[in-house]
Amino acid sequence: MTAELYYDDDADLSILQGRKVAVIGYGSQGHAHALNLRDSGIDVRVGLQEGSKSRAKAEEQGLKVLTPRQAAEEADVVVILAPDQAQRHLYADEIAPALKAGDALVFGHGFNIRFGYIQPPAGVDVILVAPKAPGHTVRREFVAGRGIPDIIAVEQDATGKAWDLAKAYAKGIGGTRAGVIKTTFTEETETDLFGEQAVLCGGVSHLVQAGFETLTEAGYQPEIAYFEVLHELKLIVDLMWEGGIAKQRWSISDTAEYGDYVSGPRVITPAVKESMKEILADIQSGAFAKRFIDDQENGAKEFLALREKEAQHPIEATGRELRSHFSWKQQDADYTEGSAAR
Numbered sequence: 131m132t133a134e135l136y137y138d139d140d141a142d143l144s145i146l147q148g149r150k151v152a153v154i155g156y157g158s159q160g161h162a163h164a165l166n167l168r169d170s171g172i173d174v175r176v177g178l179q180e181g182s183k184s185r186a187k188a189e190e191q192g193l194k195v196l197t198p199r200q201a202a203e204e205a206d207v208v209v210i211l212a213p214d215q216a217q218r219h220l221y222a223d224e225i226a227p228a229l230k231a232g233d234a235l236v237f238g239h240g241f242n243i244r245f246g247y248i249q250p251p252a253g254v255d256v257i258l259v260a261p262k263a264p265g266h267t268v269r270r271e272f273v274a275g276r277g278i279p280d281i282i283a284v285e286q287d288a289t290g291k292a293w294d295l296a297k298a299y300a301k302g303i304g305g306t307r308a309g310v311i312k313t314t315f316t317e318e319t320e321t322d323l324f325g326e327q328a329v330l331c332g333g334v335s336h337l338v339q340a341g342f343e344t345l346t347e348a349g350y351q352p353e354i355a356y357f358e359v360l361h362e363l364k365l366i367v368d369l370m371w372e373g374g375i376a377k378q379r380w381s382i383s384d385t386a387e388y389g390d391y392v393s394g395p396r397v398i399t400p401a402v403k404e405s406m407k408e409i410l411a412d413i414q415s416g417a418f419a420k421r422f423i424d425d426q427e428n429g430a431k432e433f434l435a436l437r438e439k440e441a442q443h444p445i446e447a448t449g450r451e452l453r454s455h456f457s458w459k460q461q462d463a464d465y466t467e468g469s470a471a472r
């Protein structure tokens with residue numbers, strides 16, 4: 131094992147219990163970090179804009195809510211968990227003016243540091259604690275007494291104690307219960323973007339859509355196609371999560387396993403791997419980051435048009451209807467069926 135791993139016994143929570151933490155943003159990660167830290171005995175406040183739609187939720191959950199500027203001024207550990215595209219303006223306008231030497235900035239993803247959109251001053255610790263799961267799972271697992279593995283990094287160790295703080299923070303959100311791996315901002319940012327674009331989100335979503343289209347265009351019922359290419363995916367991925375691809379292949383029929391070996395490479399051809407290499411190159415060069423941020427600066431026109439187009443894919447209507455009839459339906463309280471936006 132080359133990776134450096136940390137567990138509960140390697141982290142001293144009292145380091146964080148002696149600090150004041152501001153979590154800026156109360157979305158997927160923000161709510162999970164704020165609530166997990168609060169439940170770990172940390173002095174937490176949440177920073178949200180006046181009129182923010184998350185304010186009422188944070189207050190209902192017993193958290194003190196201030197504006198981002200007030201929260202950053204009151205705290206000495208500032209956690210930036212607003213969307214990546216909002217972070218640089220939020221940082222410049224509300225957080226940078228409140229930073230003092232010895233403070234710490236914590237990120238959940240290295241995007242803005244890796245691509246230079248945020249350049250913190252020299253006297254501040256710059257830390258990454260990135261849970262390897264969606265925020266709602268980070269909270270759900272913590273409440274269940276478990277944790278989500280995190281990867282942690284230090285970009286700037288101004289105090290000489292940034293690593294201890296990073297481990298304490300990971301313990302506060304439950305990460306060291308599961309195990310935490312040491313990384314760098316560059317490695318986290320590039321691998322996270324690659325994973326979500328090529329495999330976890332972009333790869334899988336488009337694979338599922340293509341499978342659904344192939345079956346329905348051939349005349350099969352959409353409901354049957356939905357079960358085959360989407361519903362059952364979770365059950366297959368659960369086995370991979372438990373014991374790798376090998377456990378999944380152990381559980382499926384020999385027919386399915388043989389089909390995997392002979393047909394999988396017909397779908398994932400060498401050309402697909404070449405495309406993956408191009409995607410990785412665009413991430414490493416900053417071309418993807420520039421395209422994303424430039425579009426956001428332009429009113430997110432491309433992003434919103436793509437979100438709208440993808441939401442219209444026929445598999446969504448089929449799935450919505452089917453899920454409403456079945457007992458396995460499980461939803462997060464703040465997720466609205468049919469809406470991609472949070």
Ligand SMILES: NC(=O)C1=CN([C@@H]2O[C@H](COP(=O)(O)OP(=O)(O)OC[C@H]3O[C@@H](n4cnc5c(N)ncnc54)[C@H](OP(=O)(O)O)[C@@H]3O)[C@@H](O)[C@H]2O)C=CC1
Nearest residue numbers: 155156157158159182183184211212213216238239264265
């Ligand atoms: N989503 C995930 O599971 C993961 C996310 N990350 C990283 O965590 C960070 C946060 O992502 P995520 O949780 O998805 O973000 P969300 O999109 O869920 O964040 C939304 C929250 O941020 C608030 N917000 C938006 N703009 C501002 C602003 N200008 N100032 C203050 N608050 C603002 C929103 O307020 P309002 O309600 O008013 O709109 C809302 O509370 C990112 O760096 C992301 O890459 C890392 C791992 C996984």
Ligand SMILES: CC[C@](O)(C(C)=O)C(=O)O
Nearest residue numbers: 261262263264322326330
């Ligand atoms: C896989 C997507 C993710 O990186 C995550 C949940 O880890 C994200 O940015 O949301």
Ligand SMILES: [Mg+2]
Nearest residue numbers: 262263322326
């Ligand atoms: Mg990720």
Ligand SMILES: [Mg+2]
Nearest residue numbers: 239322323326
């Ligand atoms: Mg990500």
